[in-house]
Amino acid sequence: MADFSGQLINLFAALLLLVSFAMLSQRRVLSLINLFALQGLLLSASTAIVAYSSHQHHLYYSAALTLVLKVIILPWILHRLIRKLNVKWDVETLFNIPTTMLVGIALVVFAFNLAAPISEMAGTITKSTLGIAMASVLLSFLMMITRSKAVPQVIGFLAMENGLFFAATSATYGMPMVVELGIALDVLIGMVILGIFFFQIRETFDSLDLKHMEKLKED
Amino acid sequence: MEILWILAIPLIGGLLLALFGYQRFAPELNSVMSFGTFVASAFLTVRVITDGPMTALNEQFFVDSFNVFLVALTAFVAFTTSLFSRPYMRIEQAHGKLTINMLRLYHSMYQLFTFTMLVALLTNNLGIMWVAMEAATLTTVLLVSLYRTPASLEAAWKYFILCGVGIAQALFGTILLYFAAEKVLGAGGNALLWTHLDAVKAQLEPTVLSLAFVFLLVGYGTKVGLAPLHNWLPDAHAEGPTPVSAVLSGLLLNVALYAVVRSKVLVDGALGSHLAGNLMMGFGLLSVVMAAFFLSRQKDVKRMFAYSSIEHMGLMTFAFGMGGPVATFAGMLHMTVHSLTKSAIFFAVGHATQKSGTQLMENIRGLITTNPTIGWGLAIGSLAILGMPPFGVFASEFLIITTAMHAYPWTTPFLLAALGVAFAAIFSRVQSMVFGETSGERLPHPPALVPVFVHLGLVLLLGLYIPPYLADWYRQAAALIG
Numbered sequence: 001m002a003d004f005s006g007q008l009i010n011l012f013a014a015l016l017l018l019v020s021f022a023m024l025s026q027r028r029v030l031s032l033i034n035l036f037a038l039q040g041l042l043l044s045a046s047t048a049i050v051a052y053s054s055h056q057h058h059l060y061y062s063a064a065l066t067l068v069l070k071v072i073i074l075p076w077i078l079h080r081l082i083r084k085l086n087v088k089w090d091v092e093t094l095f096n097i098p099t100t101m102l103v104g105i106a107l108v109v110f111a112f113n114l115a116a117p118i119s120e121m122a123g124t125i126t127k128s129t130l131g132i133a134m135a136s137v138l139l140s141f142l143m144m145i146t147r148s149k150a151v152p153q154v155i156g157f158l159a160m161e162n163g164l165f166f167a168a169t170s171a172t173y174g175m176p177m178v179v180e181l182g183i184a185l186d187v188l189i190g191m192v193i194l195g196i197f198f199f200q201i202r203e204t205f206d207s208l209d210l211k212h213m214e215k216l217k218e219d
Numbered sequence: 220m221e222i223l224w225i226l227a228i229p230l231i232g233g234l235l236l237a238l239f240g241y242q243r244f245a246p247e248l249n250s251v252m253s254f255g256t257f258v259a260s261a262f263l264t265v266r267v268i269t270d271g272p273m274t275a276l277n278e279q280f281f282v283d284s285f286n287v288f289l290v291a292l293t294a295f296v297a298f299t300t301s302l303f304s305r306p307y308m309r310i311e312q313a314h315g316k317l318t319i320n321m322l323r324l325y326h327s328m329y330q331l332f333t334f335t336m337l338v339a340l341l342t343n344n345l346g347i348m349w350v351a352m353e354a355a356t357l358t359t360v361l362l363v364s365l366y367r368t369p370a371s372l373e374a375a376w377k378y379f380i381l382c383g384v385g386i387a388q389a390l391f392g393t394i395l396l397y398f399a400a401e402k403v404l405g406a407g408g409n410a411l412l413w414t415h416l417d418a419v420k421a422q423l424e425p426t427v428l429s430l431a432f433v434f435l436l437v438g439y440g441t442k443v444g445l446a447p448l449h450n451w452l453p454d455a456h457a458e459g460p461t462p463v464s465a466v467l468s469g470l471l472l473n474v475a476l477y478a479v480v481r482s483k484v485l486v487d488g489a490l491g492s493h494l495a496g497n498l499m500m501g502f503g504l505l506s507v508v509m510a511a512f513f514l515s516r517q518k519d520v521k522r523m524f525a526y527s528s529i530e531h532m533g534l535m536t537f538a539f540g541m542g543g544p545v546a547t548f549a550g551m552l553h554m555t556v557h558s559l560t561k562s563a564i565f566f567a568v569g570h571a572t573q574k575s576g577t578q579l580m581e582n583i584r585g586l587i588t589t590n591p592t593i594g595w596g597l598a599i600g601s602l603a604i605l606g607m608p609p610f611g612v613f614a615s616e617f618l619i620i621t622t623a624m625h626a627y628p629w630t631t632p633f634l635l636a637a638l639g640v641a642f643a644a645i646f647s648r649v650q651s652m653v654f655g656e657t658s659g660e661r662l663p664h665p666p667a668l669v670p671v672f673v674h675l676g677l678v679l680l681l682g683l684y685i686p687p688y689l690a691d692w693y694r695q696a697a698a699l700i701g
Contacts (some may be wrong), residue, residue, distance in 0.1 A: 010482035056406075080456050109416060122398070137391070141384065150376070157383055171398045176408040179346030183390070184355045188384070193357055197364065197375070204369055209268045218513065 003188055005053035006125050012046035013129040015189050016166065017108070020139040023159060024104055025097050029090045029151055033078045036155050039162055040070030055175045062137055062180050066165065069184050074158060074191055081195055082151060085202055104139050111135035118171065126170040133170050137163035150201060150208040154194055161187055221263035222280050224335055225290065228255040232330035240323025246305040249326045253298040256333060263287060268357035268692065274343060274414060281343035281414055285551075285696040288339050289477055292555055296469050296562050297333045303566045304329070306664045311460065313663040317610035318408040321365055325460070332358040334468065336474045345571035346411045348478055349393050350388070356382045356472060363459040374454035382442055389438025389478075393414065395431035396485070399424045413481060417425035420488030432486040432495050435479065436502065442475035442698065444529045445536060448504040456525035457578065461569030464521055468528045469558035476554070480539050486540075486699055499540030504633055507535025515644035519578045520568050523648065524561065527604060530641055531557045534634075538619045539700070541626055547697035549618035552685075556611035556678050560603045563674035564644065567596035570666040571652065580648050585657030594653045594673040601649040603638050603678050605642050611681030 019039045026032045044066040050088035051059030082088045094100070111134035120129040137160055161183075168175050175183075198208060205212045232252030236245060264287050267273065272283035281292075308325065311317050317325075335358055339351035355377065364375035393411070403419045410416075437448065444452040456464045463479070479499070487493040510530035517523035531553065538550035570593050575583045587594030603610035616638070623630050661664040685693075 113460030114430075116396070118398070118430070121402075121427065123402075137387075142696065144380070144384065153380065157380070157387075160384070164394065166386060167391065168397075169395045171394060172401050175346055175394065175397060175404065176344075176411055178344065178408060179350065179411065182347055183353075186350055186357065189354070190357050193360055194379070197360065197372075197379070198450050200364060200367055201372055201376070202369060204372055210376070212369070212377060215457075216370060216373050216377070218516065 003100070008049055009046050009053075009126055009129060010048050012042050012049070013132040013166075013170075016046070017132050017139075018021050018044050018138055020136040020159065020163075021101065021104060022148075023155070024100060024139055024143050025094070027094055029082055029092070029149075032152055032155050033075055033082070036078070036159060037071050037075040039159060040066060040074070043162055043166055044071060046166075047174075050169055050173065054125060054173060058177055059174050061177065062169075062174050065180065065184055069188065070158075070162065073188070077191055077195060078151070078155070081198060085151075085198060085208065087151060087208060090149070090151075091145065093153060100142065101147055106141055107134040107138040107142060111138050117130075122171050126169065126174055129170040129188070130167060133163055133167035136166065136181055148210050150198060150210055158187070158191075168207055220275075221259055221266060222275050222282065222341055225256055225263060225294070225697055226334065226341070226362035228252055228259060229330045229334035229337065230256060231410050232256075233327050233334060234331055236323065237327040237622040240326045241319045245322065245326050246301075246308060249329060250298070250300035250301040250305060250331055253294070253301040253333065256337070257294040260291045264291045268688065278343055278409075278412055278414065279347075280341045281412075282341065283696070283699055284692050285464045285480075285699050286340045286477065288551065288555070288692060288696065289473060290331025292336060292558060293333070293336055293340065293470050293474070296558055297466060299673060300462050300469075300562060300566075301329065302467050303465070303554040303569070303667045303670045304460075306667045307462060307569050307573070308460070309664045310662055310666075313346065314573070316318070317368055318624045322363060326364060327464075328358050328362050329462070332362070336470055339474050340477060343412045343414055344408070345393055345396060345413060345481075348481075349390055352389070352439070352475065352478060353383075353386050355474070356386065356442070359455075359459075359463065359467065359471070361481065362463045363455045365460055366458070368458070371458040374451075374458035378451045378455040381448070381480050386442075388434045391430045392434030392438055392482070394425055395434065396482075399427040399431065399489075416485055417488070420485050421488040421491075423485070426492050428486050428489040429491045429494055432482055433498070435482045436495075436498055439475045439478040440502060440536075441484075443472055443479065443505070443532050443536065445502045445533060446529065447610075448530050449506065449510075452529060453522045453525040456528070457519050457522040461572070462519070463567055464525070465562040465569075466499055468525065469562035471527060472532050473554050473558055476477075476535060476539070480700060483539065486638070493542075494630060496540045496542050499536050500627070500630070502539075503533045503535070503537030503540055504630060506530065507537065507637045508633055511640040511644070514641050517644075518580060520572065520580045520583065520648075520652070521565070521578055521611055523580070523645065524564055527641065527645065528557075530637065531561070531604075533602070534616070537623075537630075537634075541622060542701060543622065544694070545618060546622045546626075546694050547700050549615045549622065551693050551696060552611065552681070553615035553619065556615055556681055559674040560600060560610070560612060563671045563678075564597065564600040564604060565599055566668070566674075567669045570662065570668070571585070571597060573662055580652060583652045586653050588657045590666070592668045593666065596668055596675070597649060600671065601645055603675060605645055608637065609679065609682045611678045614682050614685075
């Protein structure tokens with residue numbers, strides 16, 4: 001049984017990495033949000049399986065928290081936002097997707113190397129997935145760098161938080177509950193503040209394109 | 220008990236001001252709440268001095284001589300800044316830059332920002348410390364963009380994204396720390412409590428901790444404004460309202476550095492080597508040198524003093540990195556005098572820019588003839604921050620540099636050159652702003668300059684004579700940090 005759930009966790013981890021790559025190359029804002037929700041769902045499911053196979057009951061709570069926050073609330077807020085901001089059908093021109101993908105692969109290799117000594121020390125059944133968690137953090141980071149619009153950048157930021165959450169689950173069966181609740185609260189407040197902020201940006205610049213915001217530089 | 224008051228007052232203040240922030244008395248309420256926090260922190264300080272370190276509320280909060288001095292400093296500067304912000308924000312409103320709703324947001328967020336900083340300082344749980352640091356960013360993002368100008372929105376966006384990404388690194392560092400701690404302390408809430416970690420630090424896995432420290436330093440270092448992660452800092456300081464610049468520079472940077480130093484203590488204990496210290500010295504020295512050379516190229520007065528903050532935070536990081544009783548003592552003294560002096564300078568600069576209607580230094584002229592108190596405040600404050608004797612900054616910089624000469628002689632020329640360049644850059648600019656032909660008009664409300672001179676008076680006092688109990692207090696804290 002433990003073997004089977006171990007396999008299942010690895011499968012979910014692999015899917016998570018796949019979604020990270022898909023987000024990296026996705027140009028439509030709407031699909032990006034759906035991918036983000038899918039990532040949250042995978043995260044929640046894998047956390048629940050870890051909880052089941054390791055008998056760590058507090059992980060059920062964090063799986064439920066992930067489900068509510070990252071699959072329901074955040075995508076809902078994002079959907080509302082893009083509808084109100086009228087950027088629902090926005091398509092972004094991305095800088096050379098194949099190159100980005102190659103850089104992404106290099107990052108994955110780097111992440112696995114970085115995680116190798118730590119996962120050897122970990123006593124969790126999920127230790128082999130720590131490399132994937134690191135990789136998805138770095139891929140989200142890459143996504144933030146390559147995007148020039150505000151909403152995709154924020155989705156990259158949230159995806160990075162997903163990766164960190166996955167890292168916490170795979171290395172240590174999750175953080176203490178108070179800390180996880182605090183992080184969830186921060187993410188939620190952050191999202192609300194960003195929502196307000198998007199409207200301010202749009203009001204001032206008439207667009208959510210960040211290329212208007214490159215004035216503050218050292219000469 | 221005092222801890223509860225310290226945290227409850229700003230939290231209640233934030234909620235009250237969210238409800239009543241549009242009233243005429245909102246600025247006064249803001250000051251009263253900040254004063255309450257300050258009084259509570261004074262009681263806590265007295266108690267810690269007499270009874271020694273303590274934990275409270277099921278060990279969730281922890282006070283020792285290191286964080287209590289930062290709590291007192293934070294509460295004090297938050298209070299004086301609220302006094303300064305009263306006329307300052309009224310003048311901004313009279314100039315038509317702010318609406319009543321923006322003021323409501325400002326006052327509410329000001330209290331909540333104080334709250335998050337105090338939580339970060341007082342909590343015993345390193346995970347909660349991370350949550351509070353992130354919340355401190357969130358509460359200030361909308362304050363930086365308060366004026367809704369293109370530049371301020373850009374600054375706020377940059378602030379949010381850079382600090383958000385930075386602090387995500389710190390979260391990964393915290394996860395690694397928990398991973399190492401869990402092996403020794405067992406799973407559950409206790410494994411992230413600093414007091415527990417400190418007790419078993421020698422048993423923590425060294426490779427994991429060194430990796431964790433790199434992430435923690437990069438993460439919290441972004442908030443300290445260490446080069447090369449400092450890009451958000453000058454923009455956020457220059458574009459936000461001046462009281463926000465004063466608390467960001469004087470308080471938030473200190474709190475972030477506090478987080479780094481707390482992590483360093485654990486890592487030092489686990490590694491038994493000087494790796495953490497060396498990393499901090501490297502980042503610190505780079506920040507000092509880099510900031511000094513950017514200083515001379517600034518045209519905006521608030522930007523210039525923001526770079527000066529990077530320089531001084533670099534110097535403190537360097538001092539804590541060197542370690543040892545003298546350097547740590549000097550680092551803490553420098554934290555105190557820098558935050559007092561820098562906030563005083565921002566108060567004076569705030570009124571000076573309101574008078575001249577611009578932040579460009581070439582258009583600010585002759586402050587001493589139109590309003591001598593603002594002029595003198597800026598002149599004396601700048602001399603203090605540049606490390607002129609007899610001010611306190613001189614004492615702490617002198618201690619840092621003499622220790623560096625003994626322990627790491629090769630760093631001395633870099634430090635001295637950077638301080639020299641910074642002196643030349645700031646002094647010449649300030650001279651022409653203070654003296655010279657006049658410009659500008661009268662302000663619609665009398666400016667608040669008492670806080671400026673109270674701060675500068677304290678800095679002068681600390682330069683001439685450090686009261687024995689204060690010196691004891693710093694020494695105890697230095698012994699804790701090592």
